[in-house]
Every structure is written in C-alpha cells, then in structure tokens.
Amino acid sequence: MDRLVAALERHRESGIVGAAAAVVVGDEVAWWGGVGSLDHDRDEPVTVTTSFPIQSVTKPLVAAALVQQMHAGAFALDDRVNRYLEPVRVTNPWEQSSPITIRQLFTHTAGLPATFASGGAPTLEEAVATEIGAAVEPGTAMVYANTGYDALGYLLQRVTGSDWDVAVRDIVLSPLGMHATGAGDARADARHRATGHIWSAAEGRTVTVMGVPSAYAAPSGSMVSNVEDLARFLVAMLNEGGGVLAAEAVASMQRLHAPLGSGFGGMGLGLRVDHRRERRFFCHGGDGAGFTAFVGGHPGERVGVVLLMNTGGADVARSNLVRVALECVLDGTGRTAYATAAASSPRASRYRSTFWNVRAEVTVGDGMPELTVPAGTISFDEGVSRLAPAGSRWFADGGVFDGWELEFASDSDGRPCFSGGVYPYLFRADDTPIIGLPHNVDTTADVGGAWVGTADTPFGPLPLGVEVDAGARRVTVDIMGMTEADTAADADGGWVRGEVPFDVPGVGPITVFVRLGVIGGRLEGLLYARTQFGEFGIPTTLSRSTG
Structure with a gap:
C-alpha cells in the first residue's frame, strides 16, 4: 500500500487538511490509516476512528434499511410512493398518468429537481409535504435529487413505525457493529470529530465551514461515521451481506435499475453502479459542508475502498485516491483487452x-x-x-x-x-462561454453605474443586479430581490471587487465575494458564494442597465 500512503500524503500537501481511508479485500480490512489533522488550527491527527459527517454516503445506509424492508414484503419497488405516505404526499402534477414510484426515488428518475429541502421545515414530515415535488414528468430523466432520499427516509419511518435514523440503526448499523454511526451528532465524540474545511478561491486560503443548520436530520445526508464503521458496511456489501444483511437485498442494491446513457452504468438502489476496467463496480460519494467522502468497490473481486476527507470540493483527490487504492489490490491498472471498440469518439x-x-x-x-x-x-x-x-x-x-x-x-x-x-x-x-476569473480586463473602463444580467448558479440562472459607486467605494448587489452592499469595495481600473453579506431564509448567512472585470463593455467574472455548505464560483455576465 505504499502507493496509497504516498498519494494520501501528496494530496495532504496540496490542500487536503485530513483524510482517513480503508482498503477491503475479501471479508477483511487489508489496510487502513489516516493523514493530516482534525482541524487546520489544531495538530490532532486523523485516525480511522475520527468521526466525519459523511454527507450523501448516508444514502446507501438508508437504502440498505429500506431494501431489507422491501424483501420482507413491506412494499414493492414499482408501487406508488404516495400510497405509503398518505395523508402526506410528494407533489406530482403528473400523478394520474405518471405516479412517482419507489424505484424512481431510489434511482433519481422521479422528476425531482437538483435542489435541497430548505431546512426551514420543523420536521421531516412537513418537509416532504411542503418542499418535495416533481418538476418534470417522472421517469423521463435522471437528475440527482437529494430530496428523493428525504422522501425515502420518510417512507422508512412509515413502514417501520420508527424515526428513520432509529430504523437504520436497528436494521443496519447495530447488526453490523457500526456503533459510531448515527444521525447528526448522536454518535460523534466531539473530541474526535473532524472539522469541515474548504479551500477559498475568493481569499486564497483554507477556511472552516460549520454546515447548514436544520430542524431535523435529513435522510439524504446527515449521518456521522468513521472509516472503521464504514469498512464494516463495505465488507457486508462485498460479501452478500456478510451473513447479517439479506443477500438478496444486497444484490438488489447493486443491480442496475436505471441506466445512465445507453451503456451498462447507471443507478442501483442507493448506489451508483457501473463497470471499471470491465469489472462490476458500485459506489456512492458524499460532498458538502467541508467534507468529501466515498465508499465503493468491485463485488466480483470483493475489493473496495472507504475514503473520508475533511476538505470539501476534493473531487480530484477522491478520484485519484480511489483509483490508486484499487490498483494496489488489483492487477496493476486493470484489464486492457476490451471486447468492443469505442462506439463514439469525444466531440470537441x-x-x-x-x-x-x-x-x-x-x-x-x-x-x-x-x-x-x-x-x-x-x-x-x-x-x-x-x-x-x-x-x-x-x-x-x-x-x-x-x-x-x-x-x-x-x-x-x-x-x-x-x-x-x-x-x-x-x-x-452547450457552447455558451465558460466564464472564469476575468483576463484581459479593460483597465481604462469606467465601472461606475448600474449593471444587470444573470448569475449561472448550480441550480440555474438567477437575475442579478450590481450597482457601483466607485467614488464612495460602494458596491450593491441585488439577488432575487435581496439587496446588500459592501462599503469598502475596490472598484477601479476596470475591476469590481467586494465582499457582500446576505442572510437568506432557510439557508442562513451567505457571503458573496465579487470578482468582476470589464471585458468588451460587459462586466463578467465570478461571484464566489460562500455558505456553511461550501463555496461556489458562480459565472456572471452583466451589461449596463438601460432602465
């Protein structure tokens, strides 16, 4: 495992604050360990018992509990989900012709949008009743939707009569000996819990994030665990349930239920399923609030990887570390004699x-x-x-x-x-320009006045207004009718730089770092939106207001 240890150290040196990993072979842990620290301000080492919020790796744990219930006869995959939730209902304008099924919620094909529940509802039940609904006809598209797993968590409550996290504990965690895993802070020893971090491109430094507060624990991503516990879960997934979970339930989770594209990859039940180097593969990632996570492996070869990092946005590190870990226990880079030739070449x-x-x-x-x-x-x-x-x-x-x-x-x-x-x-x-930090800024341009346009957010375009008073060093930003200002901004030489605080209902505090420059008469660049979930670079293009 020398290559894996070296890769972990390399990624720590390039920005990962701390990481812990395990490699499973057969029904045993072949290697595990940690690098870095719990917090970039404290020199306390990460170990395999360090607690991490695992974000969306919560989903396969919820799925494992639900699929166990399904195989016990509680429901069928293609049943209407609202049949079990009534009087609560997942909103669906197509309910009569295209009802949302349980399988569709598992596979992100229920027509739900790629947004989060706001966290403002007092209970999971109320969130399902008021905040979760189809945006397109169910069954017509695959869009990764966190709220679908919130609905599945509520389904688990209805079929078991217990809170979803209690049901997951009783059906999955306790039988597997995962005693350090639970929803929220329920199982986390604060002394050994990792702090979330992000690399702030806006400020050029590592900063701490605390997570988005919510009145209830969301089944889509609120569990805390450690590498030691998740290795136990992975052993079960690689060994037909390990004599603890039902073998047919584990097989159902790892089976392709909704293809992505025309190939053999797509979604299982609570798992991404695919092939890597012509070997069957399952996995799930977790991202957000300063953390990056992974669990997955090859069921045919019975090898897999658990990876937890206390740095958000570490997708490059995650992919590389998983690849290196698997190559350590498989035959080099994998099989290279493919049975078929590429059907289509990448198009520029x-x-x-x-x-x-x-x-x-x-x-x-x-x-x-x-x-x-x-x-x-x-x-x-x-x-x-x-x-x-x-x-x-x-x-x-x-x-x-x-x-x-x-x-x-x-x-x-x-x-x-x-x-x-x-x-x-x-x-x-999509040939629209990819907007980044401005280059070739017109340093002679006057940035003063009102600018209007759109910000290309992860959830779609939003109307945006920016008003610049260069003499007063004031930059005012208007997003969705919310207006705030920075009175110590830098607006000169064709650039607008500022730091504008917002308080968004259901989301909490957001700081918008303005990094825009005049190019060809337009004001463009990035707004870095930092929440307690992370920091996102939002491409922005504005023109002078004519109103």
Whole structure:
C-alpha cells in the first residue's frame, strides 16, 4: 500500500487538511490509516476512528434499511410512493398518468429537481409535504435529487413505525457493529470529530465551514461515521451481506435499475453502479459542508475502498485516491483487452451537466482528447483528464474523472453528450462561454453605474443586479430581490471587487465575494458564494442597465 500512503500524503500537501481511508479485500480490512489533522488550527491527527459527517454516503445506509424492508414484503419497488405516505404526499402534477414510484426515488428518475429541502421545515414530515415535488414528468430523466432520499427516509419511518435514523440503526448499523454511526451528532465524540474545511478561491486560503443548520436530520445526508464503521458496511456489501444483511437485498442494491446513457452504468438502489476496467463496480460519494467522502468497490473481486476527507470540493483527490487504492489490490491498472471498440469518439465542445450545472470542455488536438472541468462548482482545483479508448467507452486519466470510464454519444436531438463519474453525471453540449476569473480586463473602463444580467448558479440562472459607486467605494448587489452592499469595495481600473453579506431564509448567512472585470463593455467574472455548505464560483455576465 505504499502507493496509497504516498498519494494520501501528496494530496495532504496540496490542500487536503485530513483524510482517513480503508482498503477491503475479501471479508477483511487489508489496510487502513489516516493523514493530516482534525482541524487546520489544531495538530490532532486523523485516525480511522475520527468521526466525519459523511454527507450523501448516508444514502446507501438508508437504502440498505429500506431494501431489507422491501424483501420482507413491506412494499414493492414499482408501487406508488404516495400510497405509503398518505395523508402526506410528494407533489406530482403528473400523478394520474405518471405516479412517482419507489424505484424512481431510489434511482433519481422521479422528476425531482437538483435542489435541497430548505431546512426551514420543523420536521421531516412537513418537509416532504411542503418542499418535495416533481418538476418534470417522472421517469423521463435522471437528475440527482437529494430530496428523493428525504422522501425515502420518510417512507422508512412509515413502514417501520420508527424515526428513520432509529430504523437504520436497528436494521443496519447495530447488526453490523457500526456503533459510531448515527444521525447528526448522536454518535460523534466531539473530541474526535473532524472539522469541515474548504479551500477559498475568493481569499486564497483554507477556511472552516460549520454546515447548514436544520430542524431535523435529513435522510439524504446527515449521518456521522468513521472509516472503521464504514469498512464494516463495505465488507457486508462485498460479501452478500456478510451473513447479517439479506443477500438478496444486497444484490438488489447493486443491480442496475436505471441506466445512465445507453451503456451498462447507471443507478442501483442507493448506489451508483457501473463497470471499471470491465469489472462490476458500485459506489456512492458524499460532498458538502467541508467534507468529501466515498465508499465503493468491485463485488466480483470483493475489493473496495472507504475514503473520508475533511476538505470539501476534493473531487480530484477522491478520484485519484480511489483509483490508486484499487490498483494496489488489483492487477496493476486493470484489464486492457476490451471486447468492443469505442462506439463514439469525444466531440470537441463545451458541455453542461444536468446536475448542478457543472461545466466541462473537451478538446481534441494532435494527441489524445482531453476533458477539463474548471475549478469552482465541484472541485477546488481545475481537473484535466486525458482520455484513452476503453472498449466502448473512454478511460479518464487524471482530473475529476480519474479512473472512471466515460460514455460519449449523442442525445435524442443529435447533441453530443457524455456520462459517467462518481455521481450519475450527464453532460450535454452547450457552447455558451465558460466564464472564469476575468483576463484581459479593460483597465481604462469606467465601472461606475448600474449593471444587470444573470448569475449561472448550480441550480440555474438567477437575475442579478450590481450597482457601483466607485467614488464612495460602494458596491450593491441585488439577488432575487435581496439587496446588500459592501462599503469598502475596490472598484477601479476596470475591476469590481467586494465582499457582500446576505442572510437568506432557510439557508442562513451567505457571503458573496465579487470578482468582476470589464471585458468588451460587459462586466463578467465570478461571484464566489460562500455558505456553511461550501463555496461556489458562480459565472456572471452583466451589461449596463438601460432602465
């Protein structure tokens, strides 16, 4: 495991505050360990018993409990979910013709948007009743939707008669000996709990984030665990339930239930399922509030990886560490004799994902194609993947997709697209410019006055207004009717730089770092929006107001 240890140290030196990992082979842990510290201000080491918020790795734990109930006869996958939730209902304008099924909630095909419940509801029941609903017809698209798993957690409550986290404890955690795992702070010893961090591109330093407060623990991502416990869960997943969970339930979770693209990858039940180097693979990632997590492996070879990091936006590190860990216990870089040739080559284009509006660009030069994902939305550093043929797909070497195989194709409209990765990412060609920090700023431009346009947020475009009073060093930002100002801004030489605080209902405090410059008569660049969930670089383009 020397390569893995070296890789962990390398990523620690490049920005990861702390990390713990385990490698499972067969029904045993072949290696585990930690690097770095619990908090960048305290020199206390991370170990395999350090508690981390595991974010969306909560989902497979909830799924494991629910699928156990399904195999005991509590419900069927294609039942209408509202049948079990009544009088509470998941809103669905297509309920008569296309009711939301339990399978669709598991596989992110229920038509729900890629947003979060606001956290303002006092209970999970009220959140399901008032904040979760289909935005498109169920069954027509796969969009990763956290709120679908909140609805599944409420379903677990209804079929067991217990709070969802109690049901997960009784059905999954306690039988597997996962006694350090629970919802929120229930099982976390504060002395040995990691603090969340992000690399702030706005400030050029590591900062602490505390998480978004909520009145209830969300089944989509509120559990705390450690590497020792998650290794026990992974052993069960790699060994037909390990004699504790029902083998048929584990097999159901790892089976493809909703394809992503035309290939053999997609969603299982609470798990992303795919192939890597022609080996079956399952996994789930976790991201947010200053943490990055992973659990997954190859069930045929019975090898897998657990990875927990107390730094958010560490997608490049996660992909690389998982790849290195698996290569340590498999035969080098895996099988290379593919049965089929690539069906479609990567098309040079800019792309946009259906999940969080992530931008990417494929370039095709004299050598192999390259895929670039700019820093900002899912990764704190830019990721460049070199693409090589891998049977019917393309193997990504380096970057956000390091170790993954991507499928390039065309959608029903003939538009180039590609899919793959730790989440069910689907990218479609979108040639609108990818806006980053401004270059070639017109340093003679007058930035004063009112500017209007849009901010390209992870959840879609939002109208935005910026008013600059350069003489008074005042920058006022208007987002969705909320207006705040920075009275010590820098607005000179074609640049506008400021730090504007907002307090958003249901979200809490947000600081908007303005980093815009005049290019070709427009004001463009990035707004860095920092919440207690993380920091997102939001591409922004504004024109002078004519009103």
